[in-house]
Amino acid sequence: MQNTLQATRQNNRIQSLDFLRGLAVLGILLINIESFCYPNPWSSYEYGYQSTLDHDVRFLVYFLAQGKFFGMFSLLFGVGFYIFLDRLEAKGIGLKALDIYARRLLILFLLGVIHAYFIWDGDILYHYSICGFLLFPFRAFTVRKLLFILLVPVSVLSYNSISNILSRQDQHQKYVEASSAKNPTEEQKKIVEKWISRTSRKEGHIGDIENHRQTYWQSVKANAEHTKVHKGEVMYSGILFRTLIMMILGIILYKSGVFRDYHSVKYYWLITAAVTAFAVYVNYIRYYHWTYQYFDPVLSVWKEWLFTFPKETMALAYILVFNGLYQKFSIFKRLIPISLAGRMALTNYITQSIICGLIFYGYGFSLYGQLARHELLYIVPCIWMLQLIWSYFWFKKFEYGPLEWCWRRLTYSGGGVG
Template sequence: MIKALNSYQRIQSLDFLRGIAILGILLINIESFSYPNPWSPSAFGFEGEIDRTTRFFVYWLGQGKFFFMLTVLFGVGFCLFLDRAQEKQGQDAYALYLKRLFWLFVIGVVHAYLIWDGDILYHYAICGVILLLFQSFSKKGMVAVIGVLVAVLMFNNYQRTSDRAESLADYYEIKNTVAEDRSAAQQRRVDYWEGRLKKKSPDSDDIEVPRQTYMQSIQTNYEKVEVHKGVVYHKSILYSTLIMMLVGVLLFRSGIFQDYKVVPHYWLMTLAVTAAALAINYFRYDHWTYHYEQPVTQIWQGWLFAFPRETLGLAYVLLFNGLYQKFGGGRVSQLISNVGRMALTNYIMQSIICGLIFYGYGLGFYNQLSRFELLPIVLAIVLLQILFSWIWLKRNAMGPIEFVWRKMIYGGR
């Protein structure tokens, strides 16, 4: 039977938040197992209007939000671990923290190569090392760093939107010329934009079920994951990940996870952030689902769509934290908290289950289910993980992978 390795009392709201995030992230991750191109609003998994509506609600309320909830909570865990390690280990706390991240990186790489190429753990580990650089920063210093990173991403969005608008204007200008007078580069631009501006029909082509054997799955992962080539983080989300981890540090230092009442007008702030985030995400994913053929060429729109996932992820943290402290402690919240206590185990468990459902070495349901038909699968996995976590934690102090992770960090201690 696994024993606890420390005597510190857990912050119950954090377990609850992790549970919400881990169960919620399955809504999006399952699509990567189900379809060859899950991000396309016109390809695969659409059998009718109910599927487009399902996709809209899943993306409006779920896409990226639970990932960034976990990212905020990683920043919280960063502070919590260092504070407790310094109290017990003194100067060894930083070495212990780096050891913790090293083994998280290893677990993530193993997960990526042997189970699912979409792993995020090794990316978190690298960002956790970078986060250490800001450990001694004051709150104002961290806010300044966040401001710089936000400004960089806003500038990048401005640049992309401007380039897109310029390219579209060139297309309309070239379109007015005689086809025989166009250069090869101009014709490529015309071909690109004519395809881009065209409303597409759902793709119902038969797709061969991939990864017919487990060895084929490993080979596919090897081709997609590039850690062995030195690509040890996901560069497209590096800055946004660091921003949300730093936000997590600031939230932890504010004390809201112990008692949200330390922040004046907490509920007013939370409801305002949630309402604004829901509105931004509504416009973002309405455009992505129903008007995807219309390119974003307005600077204001590009900026509005810069941080939809991050803002709603933050709103979820604030909202569920307050709800747990105000109404939590019952049977349902405890069951979700159990999932959060085993967040690492449940995250990898989701990948194993989805692989067995959709890949060729399992049941082979790849590209066989519509977006709406995925929902019962998600619900079944959620209930399974709630049940598994409850049964496991009745006899053990932590999840099996959490135990292995701690064993690698602390050895025999």
């Protein structure tokens, strides 16, 4: 049994997937670093806006990165899920494959919880592990059936968007009626004040930002207040459907064969061009509005619907574009450090959190809230370079990244297996 249940060796890896994982783990830092520096990183006007340059940088970063690399990770997790089970099934070990798969996800869950409580409360790993269990019934479905299944979460999110816009239109109508009333009631006055407050330009935060993470244990306490696994919140309900959409898309793409040979899909580049063009258009108007017109509520049903899946469409476009380029042009295959960073994506993801904690929190250099948005872009490439160099030299001596080795070791050795 020990020889049968060995982890995947290098010569069995799909090289394009390592390259895509490398891009995803590096790219996700562009967004995650803001969560280490600001109390409200998503704000369009608070924290880190010292000049017009910061607003422009924020627009470009969100246009190109916000949610896109998370989407890539989710899609690639779906691919990895399918490959893992497919290879276990090929070894003919029957129900033992379910034990190994469940143990793999349990270990990922525990790693994520440790990361969330002791390093950074923005962890996504334990959320992925729960989604991994939800994915299991879809493994044996055909591509056509998966496409139909995909309509369920897409429809749910579309319905939520329509519900939101109808509610917003109703609020606007009440505001119009209240503002035109000759003798407005107290309730109407509140409606007018609330709408004006919502649609007014806001001033950014001025002055020092209180850092509640002056010591390491203060940081752990702050993490525990946000991470509520101990209260039974074991996944992020707000992004559950989005995560599943991307994971199912990953299974569909893998089943279509595009990661081994993009020629397996007819009109691959035409489809890629269409998806990319649509993604660029939608993301441009979405994040332009979010950055420069945040005070102007969306009242158009069509526009609200377009704003429903910007991140997912761009993530899919990135996957298709870079997968095709990697296979078509040898220059991309020579970007070995990126692929190596992808081979140890789990390790690099965790070390990004450790490095950012040391840079921004009080137990390190205490730069929390001290940098403008554009200044974060000076730090990101430095961390990228460190991780690329480290990944390159690590694989000179070892076959797996350190956390990847632990994950595999625990996966295959539990319960007397391996």
